[in-house]
Amino acid sequence: MQMDYKQYLLIALFFLSTINKLYAQQAVTTDSIRVDATFEHISINYAIIGDDDLDSELQIRYKVLGSSAYEDAAMTMRAHPDLIIDGSSLNMNFHAGSIMHLESNETYEVELILTDPDGGDSTAVLLVTTKAIPTPSNSSMLYVSPGSGGGDGTMGNPYLGLQAAADNAAPGDHFIVSAGTYTPFSLTQSGTAADLISFKSEELHAAVIDGENTNAGIVTIGAFNINTSHVVIDGFTIQNGHRGVDAQNTSFVTVRNNMILDVDYGYVNRRENGVESDQYITNNTFEGRSAYPGTGIPSERCIDIRGNNNVVSYNTIKDFADGISTDGPPYATSYSLDIHHNDIQNIVDDHIEIDGIISNARVYRNSCFNGRAGISLAPIYGGPAYVFRNEIFNYENSAFKMNRAPSGLVIINNTIVNNDNAIEAPNGWQNTFYRNNVAFSSRYCFEFFGVVSGSIDDWDYDAYHSTRTGTAASPWFKWDDIRYDNVPDLSSSNLIETNALAIDFSDFENIALPDPYGQIYLPTSRDLYPTSGSSVIDAGINFNHINAPYVTDSSTDIGALEFGEPRPSYGADYSMTSADAHIVTAADCIQIFPNPFTDKVILDGNFTDYIIEVIDMNGSVITSYTGTQAPLTLDLSALGNGIYFVKIESTIHSYLSIQQIIKGL
Numbered sequence: 001m002q003m004d005y006k007q008y009l010l011i012a013l014f015f016l017s018t019i020n021k022l023y024a025q026q027a028v029t030t031d032s033i034r035v036d037a038t039f040e041h042i043s044i045n046y047a048i049i050g051d052d053d054l055d056s057e058l059q060i061r062y063k064v065l066g067s068s069a070y071e072d073a074a075m076t077m078r079a080h081p082d083l084i085i086d087g088s089s090l091n092m093n094f095h096a097g098s099i100m101h102l103e104s105n106e107t108y109e110v111e112l113i114l115t116d117p118d119g120g121d122s123t124a125v126l127l128v129t130t131k132a133i134p135t136p137s138n139s140s141m142l143y144v145s146p147g148s149g150g151g152d153g154t155m156g157n158p159y160l161g162l163q164a165a166a167d168n169a170a171p172g173d174h175f176i177v178s179a180g181t182y183t184p185f186s187l188t189q190s191g192t193a194a195d196l197i198s199f200k201s202e203e204l205h206a207a208v209i210d211g212e213n214t215n216a217g218i219v220t221i222g223a224f225n226i227n228t229s230h231v232v233i234d235g236f237t238i239q240n241g242h243r244g245v246d247a248q249n250t251s252f253v254t255v256r257n258n259m260i261l262d263v264d265y266g267y268v269n270r271r272e273n274g275v276e277s278d279q280y281i282t283n284n285t286f287e288g289r290s291a292y293p294g295t296g297i298p299s300e301r302c303i304d305i306r307g308n309n310n311v312v313s314y315n316t317i318k319d320f321a322d323g324i325s326t327d328g329p330p331y332a333t334s335y336s337l338d339i340h341h342n343d344i345q346n347i348v349d350d351h352i353e354i355d356g357i358i359s360n361a362r363v364y365r366n367s368c369f370n371g372r373a374g375i376s377l378a379p380i381y382g383g384p385a386y387v388f389r390n391e392i393f394n395y396e397n398s399a400f401k402m403n404r405a406p407s408g409l410v411i412i413n414n415t416i417v418n419n420d421n422a423i424e425a426p427n428g429w430q431n432t433f434y435r436n437n438v439a440f441s442s443r444y445c446f447e448f449f450g451v452v453s454g455s456i457d458d459w460d461y462d463a464y465h466s467t468r469t470g471t472a473a474s475p476w477f478k479w480d481d482i483r484y485d486n487v488p489d490l491s492s493s494n495l496i497e498t499n500a501l502a503i504d505f506s507d508f509e510n511i512a513l514p515d516p517y518g519q520i521y522l523p524t525s526r527d528l529y530p531t532s533g534s535s536v537i538d539a540g541i542n543f544n545h546i547n548a549p550y551v552t553d554s555s556t557d558i559g560a561l562e563f564g565e566p567r568p569s570y571g572a573d574y575s576m577t578s579a580d581a582h583i584v585t586a587a588d589c590i591q592i593f594p595n596p597f598t599d600k601v602i603l604d605g606n607f608t609d610y611i612i613e614v615i616d617m618n619g620s621v622i623t624s625y626t627g628t629q630a631p632l633t634l635d636l637s638a639l640g641n642g643i644y645f646v647k648i649e650s651t652i653h654s655y656l657s658i659q660q661i662i663k664g665l
Contacts, residue, residue, distance in 0.1 A: 018022075026494055027116060029156070032114065035110075035338035036335060037128055037130045040102050040130065041099065041357065042062070042099075042128050043286075044097055044099070046058055046095045046096065048092055048095065048475075051153055056115065056118075056328070057095075058076045058114050060074075060076060061073060064107075067106040072544065072589060074097055075410060078095055078431070079092055080092075081262075084452075085379050086379045090381060091537045096358075096359035099524065100545060104550060108129070108130070112124045122601065131309070139176060141174050143175070145158040145159070148183075149164050152162065153166060157616040159175075162177065162199070162209065163186070165199070165318070166189070168191045171190065171195035173197050173198070174264075175200065177203050177255065178203075182207060183209070184211050185222070186221075187220070188221075197232070198232035200324040201471075202233040205235065208237040212314045214240075215525050217246025218240070219245045219246070220243075220245075221247045222250045225306075227251070230588075234256050234257050236258050236262065236464065240264070243263065244260035244266045246270065247556040249271050249276070250279065253279045254279075255279075255573065256281075256282045257283045260286045265605075266301075267281050267304070267305070269305050269307070270304070271406055272306055277307035281305075283574070286303070286320070288319040288320035292319060293370075293372075293517065293518045301324075302322065308336045312338070313339070315423075316343045317342060319345075324342065324537065326356055335358050335360075336361075338362050339362070339366065340366065340569075341365045343523065345370055345590075346520060350374075350401065352375045352376065353375070353378070353401070354385060355376055357380055357536060360378060360515070361386065364389045364390065365389045367568075368393070369522060373395055373397050374390070374399040375390065376400075377405040377429075379402060379403065380408050381407070383409060383468045387410065387414065390415075390560060391415050391523075392416040393418070393521060393526060394417070396517045398425065399414070400438070403425060405430060406430065408431050409432045412543060413436040413547070413550075413558070417514070417528070419513050422441035424447040424448070425659060427449065427451035428455070429455070432457045432459070435460060435541055437554060438449045438462070438464075445465070445477055447477075447478040449480070455460070455461045458496075459496035460498055462497060463536050471486075474484055487501065487502040502534060502537060503534075508531060509530075509531055511526060521546060529561045529563065530561070536559055537557050541556060543556070591603070592646065592659055598637075600637070601633070612634075613647045615647055617642070617644075641661075643661075645660055646659050646660075
């Protein structure tokens with residue numbers, strides 16, 4: 001059949017329309033940009049439209065506002081609607097990445113460069129300020145002593161009991177809690193960003209809140225129908241109950257410098273209504289009731305949190321079912337999380353699980369000894385989840401739990417040591433970037449049964465050792481259910497690990513395998529540092545942004561610890577608590593003489609740029625001095641005989657000293 005001119009034209013228009021539609025689907029279009037910030041990190045989630053061929057790229061650069069040169073941020077990850085995660089389509093389309101290791105309360109200029117060979121290039125510039133460390137305003141200093149009600153919060157007539165204080169709390173109140181034993185209390189009043197509500201043990205850990213084996217919370221913040229925010233709990237011993245801190249519908253809550261002992265749950269968000277965010281759990285000691293190794297999968301967790309911008313750091317955690325967990329509804333709603341410098345031991349299930357996070361979870365510099373699994377990533381909804389510089393020793397199944405088809409894993413510079421498999425996964429994971437990791441095992445260094453079709457799995461420059469023979473009868477690796485005898489066999493496959501390294505125990509100070517699962521090892525029983533001359537030294541790939549705080553010679557070692565660098569600090573350290581506690585009473589910090597005095601008092605010590613106030617027994621400010629330098633002479637001749645207090649507050653560092661002075665003999 002012969003076609004006329006009109007038929008040719010219609011066909012041509014049809015093909016032109018089809019090509020344009022295909023082009024439009026392949027070109028990228030900006031949708032929306034989500035920005036989150038914690039104290040040290042900025043999270044970018046850049047939603048897009050189109051780019052069906054997945055060839056667009058996002059570059060993130062940053063600089064301190066006012067400086068001249070941009071620096072590159074961490075590598076980004078791409079998520080797309082067709083990903084099948086935990087059995088369902090992702091239905092999200094985005095790039096995401098983090099800017100790491102920043103200063104708190106600093107403003108940064110962030111440049112986002114989106115490019116696509118098919119069109120739609122775009123550049124956006126944003127100003128983002130990292131969060132400031134929560135600091136009481138000290139606008140209202142109130143006092144609490146043991147008791148069961150009464151008092152008005154003045155120094156001479158303190159509130160009797162924490163519940164009396166909580167019932168009268170208002171924004172800006174800073175409660176100084178004297179030593180003694182207290183009953184549980186609940187707080188539903190919120191502070192504000194400028195005026196926190198703060199409870200501080202006057203003497204570190206000497207104010208003891210005893211739950212007397214309550215089946216509820218020892219400290220309860222919020223309620224099932226009340227959102228509570230901008231609260232600080234600082235320096236207490238919290239003990240003997242089901243939940244140490246029951247944080248219900250909470251945001252901007254800080255729990256620091258506490259001893260939380262003999263509890264089933266340490267800090268828990270149990271309402272799961274999607275309002276939790278900006279929780280800061282730092283420098284605490286948690287001791288639970290779950291005996292290791294245990295049986296089954298018990299539900300008790302040390303820190304069980306939900307929401308965005310949470311930071312869990314420098315905690316010592318022992319004897320719980322899970323150490324730190326985000327695993328619970330609502331899933332696929334969280335975009336920003338920091339878990340770092342925690343010492344986690346004797347965990348029945350997972351040391352750390354960040355299950356359900358969408359993007360920009362950062363898990364780094366943690367010590368994980370004795371548990372069923374190390375770090376659970378089951379699942380991650382697109383990523384990136386950055387997992388780096390962790391030490392993971394002695395577990396039952398896998399250092400990294402990659403079940404439920406997670407996508408977007410960036411795993412860099414970890415050291416993992418286990419009897420049995422080092423890593424294993426029963427089903428597929430997707431879009432993984434794996435570099436500079438050390439794995440020691442007595443069986444497979446990794447045993448993976450399924451690789452998802454279309455997944456980009458970029459593994460290289462890692463170091464492995466198995467006590468197996470490395471032969472067909474006793475192989476080191478299984479990738480996509482195919483066995484590889486040893487490192488040369490794996491590298492020659494051209495699938496992954498072209499530049500992998502075979503290592504030995506002699507490459508490290510003391511990295512000996514644990515006994516079969518169930519034994520307890522103290523972190524001090526092993527030294528995972530490389531030895532002098534180790535083959536892992538300078539053998540890794542350098543990632544300038546992620547490795548900036550850890551590598552001083554521009555040459556990255558393989559593993560969590562750099563040869564010659566200082567040993568990391570894991571867990572709680574109360575020797576520096578005065579910098580954060582906001583009450584410093586050490587005699588060598590501030591000197592006051594003569595005391596008692598007649599007319600004048602001389603103050604000496606390190607208090608340049610401080611505000612100094614003299615306060616009577618009722619808490620009223622009698623006189624104040626601003627912008628002075630030590631030594632300082634106070635003329636107090638007009639005061640009557642009696643007891644007074646000198647408050648010295650830094651205008652720079654938020655330090656506070658309160659000391660008693662006496663006029664007359």
